[in-house]
Amino acid sequence: MRGMSRRGLLASAAIIGSGGPAMRAAAQDLPAHERELYEAARREGEITWYSGQQSAETSEAVGRAFGERYPGVHVNVVRSTSQVAFQRLSQDMRAGVAQCDVFSSTDYSHSTFLKQQGRLMPYTPRNAAGLLEFVRAAGDPDGHFHIFYIGVHLISRHTGQVPEAEAPRSWQDLLDPKWRNKLAVGHPGFSGAIGAWAVLMRKLYGWDYFTKLEKNRPQIGRSSIDPVTMLSAGERQVGVAVPSATALLAISRGNPQSLIYPTDGTVVVPSPSCIQKNAPHPNAAKLFMEYATGPEYFRVTRRYFSESLRQDVPPPDGAKPLDSIKLILPTPQDIEAGVPEVKEQWRDTFGI
Amino acid sequence: MPRLTLKGLSKSYGPVKVVDNVDLTLQEGEFVCLLGPSGCGKTTTLRMIAGFVEPTEGSISMDGEVFSAPGAVLPPERRRMSMIFQSYAIWPNMTVAENVAFGLKLQKLSSADVRDRVAQILKVVQMSHLADRYPAELSGGQQQRVALARAIVVKPAVLLLDEPLSNLDANLREEMRFEIRRLHDEFRITTVYVTHDQSEAMATADRIAVMNAGRIEQVDAPHLIYARPRTRFVAAFIGRTNLLAGHVANGEIGLDGFALPTAQLGEAVPDxxxxxxxxxxxxxxxxxxxRPQAHDGRPVLSAVVAQRTYLGESWDYVVHPQQSGLQLRVTAPPLQVHEVGEAVWLEIDPQQIAVVA
Amino acid sequence: MTETAAILPKAAAEEARRPAWLRRLRYLEPSNLLWILLVAALLFLVAVPIGKLLIVSFEQQGTGAFTLSNYATAYGRARYLEALANSLMLGALSSLLSVIFAVPMAWAVSRTDMPGKGFTWAIVMGAFIMPPYLGAVGWILLAGPNSGFLNQAWTWLTGLQAPLVNVYTFFGLALVIALHSFPLIFIFVKSALDLVSSEMEDAANILGAGTSTAMRKITLPLVWPAILGGIIVVFLETVALFGTPAIIGIPARINVVTTQLWQFFEYPVRVEVAAAYAMPLLLITVGMITVQKLLLARKGFVSQTGKGGERRPIKLGRWRWAVLGYCGFVGALAVVMPLMVLLQASFAKAWGRGLAWSNLTFENYAYLLFRHEMALTSIWNTLWFSAAAATAAVCIAVLVAYIVARKLVPFGSALAFLAMAPFVIPGIVMAIGFYAAYAAPPIALYGTALIIILAFTARFLPIAFANSAAAVRAVHPEMEEAARILGGGRLRTIARITAPLIIRSLIGGWLIVFIVASRELSAAVFLVGPRTRTMAVLLYDLSEAGNFEVLAAFGGLLLALTLILVAIGMKLAGRDFMLRRN
Structure with missing residues (x-):
């Protein structure tokens, strides 16, 4: 083990030596608190990140960018769905092995559960101060977990078939009979985001909202992404609760779609990340937390149409800044108690 | 010491006893046929000798060593035997030469030896020119010769043949019958030959064991099996015969309508x-x-022709002796023609009469 | 006794003093040991998962106490019962449609002078090797009510806005399933028709029946068992199918048993309820097999009448082109049209933009092959899982077939029964059984490659067994006895004689298992972990990732892989190796 870290040290020394002034400059450009952590992290050499957030491509890009910014610290990206990531972590815990440093999932309850079990290392990254306020507020006040990814779910329209003037403005507008056979939506049984969205709609308008929505015969897919596909194909005209990143990607590929930020609130689903108490690379994990809450991270992810959660980084092309629009977000209790209920209600209402 | 000994051998499948208490001994170099109708247990007996079937009772030993007993069967590959099958079982994925060489290679002979012995045996069975053919390119008779060569080339302690000629047409069958006997005369391999065809058995065997319903009825040289059958079954199964029931008393055998002095018979009859x-x-x-001149005091009876059938080589008459309820089959040469209903004189040669029981 | 001892040579006499079982040991053939191993393997692969499924269905989650509440939950809601009813109706409709597609084609290929028989074979083969979920995606592109190519063409031609066809309907779902199931009936019926002597029809003709009357009254009734067998297989396949109902059924709001089972696997996983809910699938299967036995019990059918008589093609005259047209029509629906749209989409930047040079790209393939995190891994997974499963299945199958055919052990038929049992167990039920039995500690196979390989092995064991049994039956036992009596042991005989004689058939069987395993979704979807996803599962995952272009390209890769394998199979095992009926 010592041999390993010395070899890592030698390697990084070699890189710094050969990399010349540019590399050294990059390290010197770091803010003081990051530089301190970086020195410690470089001795640890790597960090393992279990993640169910972002797409695989985005996650890999984040890992690469981190390695470029902090030479000598390698990110092992273990990307899967959130449930599987959590299951993997549980297996690690049961087997008593510490492999994971930072754990990220889209399910709020994972982090609250880990906190209750006393499995987390509290650490509040300084860079988190620059996050949008609602994002900062959604994190753990005790610093056990933080938000640097959110799902943003809104309405999209087929620009060829739905002119802007006729487009729905709010979630309520979707109940208008003129959208009969024109809507597409995902399924809460398959998509956690749709579950969160359904919980919020129920909270705002009661389950009645869905019995009315059902009368418009929306096409039901599985993932929240499905409606984007249906719009691209021209199969349906209005996508309900679509994730902004996917819709923006489709738009960038030339599909005739456009985003609508509902006046009664764009749904955001905060997705927490946390450092494990037994993290094998605690300094690198802290550094990663700093990185992921800082501007560099969002500069990378916005290229993949993920939302920027900082004021100093512009939103991805085609998206509005989140602090300029009305947002609605579920509480952790909403998700834990509400999602299983709305799944059943949904199946009774929609028959699937 | 006999080469092969079957002792009290039995085989049952559930309640059905297919082989029933068979005793048989073969001396080295002897050729014995197991002859019997289908289902008599002869093939099962052969397969027990080969080691494919475990006996329920009794034992099989070769050169004094027990090879088979209930619960203890030496696998076939360790018996130094070879076998020729009804289906020939020539392996279609090997050439004639490879088929023949198979057993030799298992004996770990040098490849030169294998080559020599294969060439030699193929010459013996007149198949040298077809050594590199595949079985699919051979006729039935040729396949049979390959099977023979493959079985003989390993110089087995015992050669087993299971109805080897039953899939050949009549002419070929006759030819192969002599071929098998010729090979036996040349190599003197102890042989057990199973067949249901009595002329095959007659032509090839030193001794014939006639089997019926799982039992051996009689073991004897072919001509004795024919001339001196010892059971009703053997008498009826081998060739055609007239079975006459009678009664011995006072130096005479009383039959239906006439009598024979026991002294006239070819074998002694206890009085x-x-x-x-x-x-x-x-x-x-x-x-x-x-009425013929009755020489040596042969019995002569007056009779009437009841039926006749012309068989090509001979006439087959059924005659009805007067003052008797008997119906007797008599063979006569082609030119000796009698009409049905004609009165004839019947002459019997008592020397050839066999006492069955 | 003393006399016997005198006859026995010394070694044997010593033997006689040893305990009986030891004496037996000397004569023990390796096959007996193998038999024990095979029984263990088959129990592990077949009996334990199904048994565990049965037990779990009566267990309380967590405590394992006996309860009937799982059944109460599984059948306590109208929606769950409705899904059951939907599955039954779907099975019936798909079987009916399959018969309509398959029987005329089988008749035309087997009995008539229709031209283009090679073409018809190609269609059947194509429909057979195309994974059903891929066909489903193709049909979404073709017959989506608004965007489907067929409906757009219809609107363009007639000016009517109402769609011509809608894939998101019960009929649409059944049709798409039938288009990939009919080859099963075709294979059954064609091989039966091949056995019907022309004299049977001549006899009807001479009494005054025309061609069509003879066909209806004589030929078809003779092959009725084959049709019935095919219907049962298609019915069972349909009821157990997961991919197509998930892709088409959910938007069409048709819940079926398999999609409902999937719901029980959501967090928190309710295996116990799923097990209880899977029981009707088993009962239906047993019921159908019983019905088949009853229906066929009395009459004599072609299978008994054997091969006698000559077979002449029926002259169709002008009708031959109409019949060929029908075959072409089925081929267009099943293979040509879905394949065309999938290929188009796979090379498109955005498939909605249609055929245009500006829309052409290799990017989708490049993305999958060079940048996608899982695509190459899943291809590799698919290859080696399928290869491992095919190898295991064929090895077990050929050993069982051999032991049974040669009657090497008592109760060999019990082995054959176990090897054939998965045939009547729907794949999805099998997978749930594996999950229940082996996912959790102490065995803890969840997420490993092994559990998928084992499940595939068990699921496709019957295919391998039927194939191996036919191959072994074709080798006369005397072929082996001839080698044994010449001094070859059992194992050497198998290696030198039996194996070379059956190897070609086994390669064919291996490839069939490999191909069906490489596209298997129903069993895999419950058992994969993040790093053990197969192509079929990844394709299914992609189908909810909103990118049909990449999905189509991945389907293209899967098809290319399958075609290569089929080509290898034709080369090694004969042109019709996949469509032969054992």
Missing amino acids: SARPILLSVRPQSMALHRS
Whole structure:
């Protein structure tokens, strides 16, 4: 083990030596608190990140960018769905092995559960101060977990078939009979985001909202992404609760779609990340937390149409800044108690 | 020491006893046929000798070593035997030469030796020119020769043949029958040959064991099996015969309508009063238009022709002796023609009559 | 006794003093040991998962106490019962449609002078090797009510806005399933028709029946068992199918048993309820097999009448082109049209933009092959899982077939029964059984490659067994006895004689298992972990990732892989190796 870290040290020394002034400059450009952590992290050499957030491509890009910014610290990206990531972590815990440093999932309850079990290392990254306020507020006040990814779910329209003037403005507008056979939506049984969205709609308008929505015969897919596909194909005209990143990607590929930020609130689903108490690379994990809450991270992810959660980084092309629009977000209790209920209600209402 | 000994051998499948207490001994170099109708247990007996079937009772030993007993069967590959099968079982994925060489290679012979012995045996069975052919390119007779060569080339301690000729047409069968005997005369391999065809058995065997319903009825040289059958079954199964029931008393055998002095018979008949069964072959009687001179005191009876069938090589008459309820089959040469209903004289050769029981 | 001892040579006499079982040991053939191993393997692969499924259905989650509440939950809601009813109706409709597609084609290929028989074979083969979920995606592109190519063409031609066809309907779902199931009936019926002597029809003709009357009254009734057998297989396949109902059924709001089972696997996983809910699938299967036995019990059918008589093609005259047209029509629906749209989409930047040079790209393939995190891994997974499963299945199958055919052990038929049992167990039920039995500690196979390989092995064991049994039956036992009596042991005989004689058939069987395993979704979807996803599962995942272009390209890769394998199979095992009926 010592041999390993010395070899890592030698390697990084070699890189710094050969990399010349540019590399050294990059390290010197770091803010003081990051530089301190970086020195410690470089001795640890790597960090393992279990993640169910972002797409695989985005996650890999984040890992690469981190390695470029902090030479000598390698990110092992273990990307899967959130449930599987959590299951993997549980297996690690049961087997008593510490492999994971930072754990990220889209399910709020994972982090609250880990906190209750006393499995987390509290650490509040300084860079988190620059996050949008609602994002900062959604994190753990005790610093056990933080938000640097959110799902943003809104309405999209087929620009060829739905002119802007006729487009729905709010979630309520979707109940208008003129959208009969024109809507597409995902399924809460398959998509956690749709579950969160359904919980919020129920909270705002009661389950009645869905019995009315059902009368418009929306096409039901599985993932929240499905409606984007249906719009691209021209199969349906209005996508309900679509994730902004996917819709923006489709738009960038030339599909005739456009985003609508509902006046009664764009749904955001905060997705927490946390450092494990037994993290094998605690300094690198802290550094990663700093990185992921800082501007560099969002500069990378916005290229993949993920939302920027900082004021100093512009939103991805085609998206509005989140602090300029009305947002609605579920509480952790909403998700834990509400999602299983709305799944059943949904199946009774929609028959699937 | 005998080469092969079957002792009290039995095989049952559930309640059905297919082989029943068979005793048989083969001396080295002997050729024995197991002859019997289908289902008599002869193939099962052969497969027990080969080691494919475990006996339920009794034992099989070779050169004094027990090879098979209930619960203890030496696998076939360790018996130094070879076998020829009804289906020939020539392996289609090997050439003629490879088929023949298979057993030799298993004996770990040098490849030069293998080559020599294969060439030699193929010459013996007149297949040298087809050594590199595949079995699919051969006729039935040729495949049979390959099977023979493959079985003989390993110089087995015992050669087993299971109805080897039953899939050949009649002419070829006759030819192969002599071929098998010729090879036996050349190599003197102890042989057990299973067949249901009595002429095959007659032509090839030193001794024939006639089997019926799982039992051996009689073991004897072929001509004795024919001339001196010892059971009703053997008498009826081998060739055609007239079975006559009679009674021995006072130096005479009383039959239906006439009597024979025991002294005239070819074998001794104990002179105690008892029932007796005689086998009279159709060839051992002759028909005459006029009463023949009765030489040696042969019995002559007057009779009437009841039926006749022309068989090509001979006539087959059924005659009805007067003052008797008997119906007797008699063979006569083609030119000796009698009409149905004609009165004839029947002459019997007592020397050829066999006492069955 | 003393006499016997005198006859026995010394070694044997010593043997006689040893305990009986030891004496037996000397004569023990390796096959007996193998038999024990095979029984263990088959129990592990077949009996334990199904048994565990049965037990779990009566267990309380967590405590394992006996309860009937799982059944109460599984059948306590109208929606769950409705899904059951939907599955039954779907099975019936798909079987009916399959018969309509398959029987005329089988008749035309087997009995008539229709031209283009090679073409018809190609269609059947194509429909057979195309994974059903891929066909489903193709049909979404073709017959989506608004965007489907067929409906757009219809609107363009007639000016009517109402769609011509809608894939998101019960009929649409059944049709798409039938288009990939009919080859099963085709294979059954064609091989039966091949056995019907022309004299049977001549006899009807001479009494005054025309061609069509003879066909209806004589030929078809003779092959009725084959049709019935095919219907049962298609019915069972349909009821157990997961991919197509998930892709088409959910938007069409048709819940079926398999999609409902999937719901029980959501967090928190309710295996116990799923097990209880899977029981009707088993009962239906047993019921159908019983019905088949009853229906066929009395009459004599072609299978008994054997091969006698000559077979002449029926002259169709002008009708031959109409019949060929029908075959072409089925081929267009099943293979040509879905394949065309999938290929188009796979090379498109955005498939909605249609055929245009500006829309052409290799990017989708490049993305999958060079940048996608899982695509190459899943291809590799698919290859080696399928290869491992095919190898295991064929090895077990050929050993069982051999032991049974040669009657090497008592109760060999019990082995054959176990090897054939998965045939009547729907794949999805099998997968749930594996999950229940082996996912959790102490065995803890969840997420490993092994559990998928084992499940595939068990699921496709019957295919391998039927194939191996036919191959072994074709080798006369005397072929082996001839080698044994010449001094070859059992194992050497198998290696030198039996194996070379059956190897070609086994390669064919291996490839069939490999191909069906490489596209298997129903069993895999419950058992994969993040790093053990197969192509079929990844394709299914992609189908909810909103990118049909990449999905189509991945389907293209899967098809290319399958075609290569089929080509290898034709080369090694004969042109019709996949469509032969054992």
